[in-house]
Amino acid sequence: MLQHAPLDDLQICVLAAGKGKRMCSSLPKVLHPLLGRAMVDYVLRTVEKLQPKGIALVTGHASELVQAHVGNPANLSWVIQDQQLGTGHAVRQCEAAIRDVRDVLIVCGDTPLLQSDTLRQLVARHRSSGAGITVLTAEVSNPFGYGRIVRAEDGSIAQIVEERDADATQKKICEVCSGIYCVRFDTLFTLLHQIENRNAQQEYYLPDIVPIGLQHGVKIDSDTMRDADDMLGINNRIQLAEAERIMQQRIIHDWQLQGVTIEQPESVRIEHGVRIGNDTTLCAGCQLTGNTAIGDNCEIGSYSIIHDGWIDDGVRILPYCHIESASIGNGASIGPFARLRPEAKLDSDVHVGNFVEIKKSVVGHGSKINHLTYIGDSVIGEACNIGAGTITCNYDGANKHQTTIGDHVFIGSDTKLIAPITVGDNATVGAGSIITKDIRKGGLTLSARPEQRHLPHWQRPSKPHQE
Ligand code: UD1
Ligand code: CA
Numbered sequence: 069m070l071q072h073a074p075l076d077d078l079q080i081c082v083l084a085a086g087k088g089k090r091m092c093s094s095l096p097k098v099l100h101p102l103l104g105r106a107m108v109d110y111v112l113r114t115v116e117k118l119q120p121k122g123i124a125l126v127t128g129h130a131s132e133l134v135q136a137h138v139g140n141p142a143n144l145s146w147v148i149q150d151q152q153l154g155t156g157h158a159v160r161q162c163e164a165a166i167r168d169v170r171d172v173l174i175v176c177g178d179t180p181l182l183q184s185d186t187l188r189q190l191v192a193r194h195r196s197s198g199a200g201i202t203v204l205t206a207e208v209s210n211p212f213g214y215g216r217i218v219r220a221e222d223g224s225i226a227q228i229v230e231e232r233d234a235d236a237t238q239k240k241i242c243e244v245c246s247g248i249y250c251v252r253f254d255t256l257f258t259l260l261h262q263i264e265n266r267n268a269q270q271e272y273y274l275p276d277i278v279p280i281g282l283q284h285g286v287k288i289d290s291d292t293m294r295d296a297d298d299m300l301g302i303n304n305r306i307q308l309a310e311a312e313r314i315m316q317q318r319i320i321h322d323w324q325l326q327g328v329t330i331e332q333p334e335s336v337r338i339e340h341g342v343r344i345g346n347d348t349t350l351c352a353g354c355q356l357t358g359n360t361a362i363g364d365n366c367e368i369g370s371y372s373i374i375h376d377g378w379i380d381d382g383v384r385i386l387p388y389c390h391i392e393s394a395s396i397g398n399g400a401s402i403g404p405f406a407r408l409r410p411e412a413k414l415d416s417d418v419h420v421g422n423f424v425e426i427k428k429s430v431v432g433h434g435s436k437i438n439h440l441t442y443i444g445d446s447v448i449g450e451a452c453n454i455g456a457g458t459i460t461c462n463y464d465g466a467n468k469h470q471t472t473i474g475d476h477v478f479i480g481s482d483t484k485l486i487a488p489i490t491v492g493d494n495a496t497v498g499a500g501s502i503i504t505k506d507i508r509k510g511g512l513t514l515s516a517r518p519e520q521r522h523l524p525h526w527q528r529p530s531k532p533h534q535e
Pocket of ligand 1: 085149154155158176177214215244245247273275303
């Protein structure tokens with residue numbers, strides 16, 4: 069990967085004080101997640117890649133929630149904007165937090181698709197052209213909601229007009245403002261102090277530094293984004309879903325280029341924290357979320373959902389499994405329709421079949437639990453066969469109790485193991501048993517079975533004939 073020099077004469081301001089009214093949410097907008105990561109985290113990670121001198125994060129609405137979420141990264145300073153009087157007002161609050169830098173890069177906290185190369189290019193252009201303000205713009209097919217870039221006859225930027233202040237002709241302009249600017253530090257605050265709030269929203273608009281700058285003879289330049297997706301601003305939940313779709317496509321392309329086969333990619337969900345090995349196939353509709361890690365040569369069946377799962381190499385997950393905080397060893401086969409709950413730990417070559425639920429249990433190498441079974445709070449040894457319909461009765465209504473099963477044990481179908489209970493190595497339990505006492509090694513254990521009777525002359529009741 070290309071190494072870039074740190075931009076240690078650059079200050080970054082991230083604007084994240086707004087409530088995000090259009091989200092209609094009690095959660096501040098920048099904390100809404102996309103693919104398992106909050107909006108603001110994407111923006112912070114992107115700007116950190118520039119290695120700037122400092123990052124000022126402007127918060128206001130529910131700032132304590134944002135602070136609790138972000139924590140205290142080393143070069144981040146918190147700026148509180150008590151009243152959200154507009155983007156220009158927000159940047160003005162940063163004045164005391166910034167000193168001794170060449171330029172200030174301003175970005176919004178609601179543009180999570182932004183990539184660091186786009187910002188680097190903006191800063192480079194700003195510095196090579198010697199402009200006082202460089203605005204990052206984009207050509208979009210639907211400019212609704214964005215500030216429109218109004219250019220003079222010579223092509224230079226004259227002003228930026230917000231949706232609500234634009235006339236019919238201006239509304240047709242498809243070149244829009246990304247909300248991202250690089251501004252010389254020695255110019256920025258002089259201009260900001262002159263902004264007024266005479267506009268439709270009665271807010272102090274940051275874009276107004278452009279016409280004010282022009283009045284002061286400041287050189288204004290612009291840089292056009294190559295990929296307009298990068299600046300997608302999220303104001304409502306339709307845009308949230310759209311940004312998530314684009315983000316998902318990026319993640320999927322990354323994994324495809326790293327050797328993962330993905331069937332019907334548009335149906336698959338892969339969150340940010342997920343890792344996947346080579347030659348693994350993800351079937352249509354599967355979802356990998358949280359800190360899930362998947363090894364090489366695995367197959368993840370259709371509509372299986374794995375959250376915080378740890379899956380070793382060569383594992384086959386059949387369709388419709390639900391796996392949460394569980395680990396699965398080499399070569400195991402799970403499902404279809406299996407449920408692995410937190411702390412299920414399956415060793416290599418374990419087979420778990422349909423309608424099996426396993427919770428907080430260890431299952432040893434090569435053991436098979438193939439049908440309709442509940443295993444909870446248990447330790448099962450190697451090479452066991454747990455018959456259909458086995459239940460570890462682990463809960464007495466108040467406490468959970470442990471079941472321990474040795475190696476090479478055969479549990480017959482429809483057995484109930486009343487915990488706490490231990491079954492020794494090589495033991496066999498007959499079908500239909502209710503086991504209440506510990507079983508020693510080897511031999512066959514059966515609980516009493518009711519006598520089987522045969523009534524050869526018995527007749528089924530029949531319905532009375534109706535004419
Ligand atoms: C803003 C720009 C618009 C641009 C668009 C790009 C202004 C006036 N408009 O519009 O030109 O095309 O972004 O996405 O700048 N914020 C604060 N304090 C405030 C107000 C806003 O911190 O007082 C923050 C918000 O939390 C948000 C960002 O600034 O992260 C942008 O605010 P938002 O209300 O989303 O502006 P837009 O209407 O999208
Ligand atoms: Ca916005």
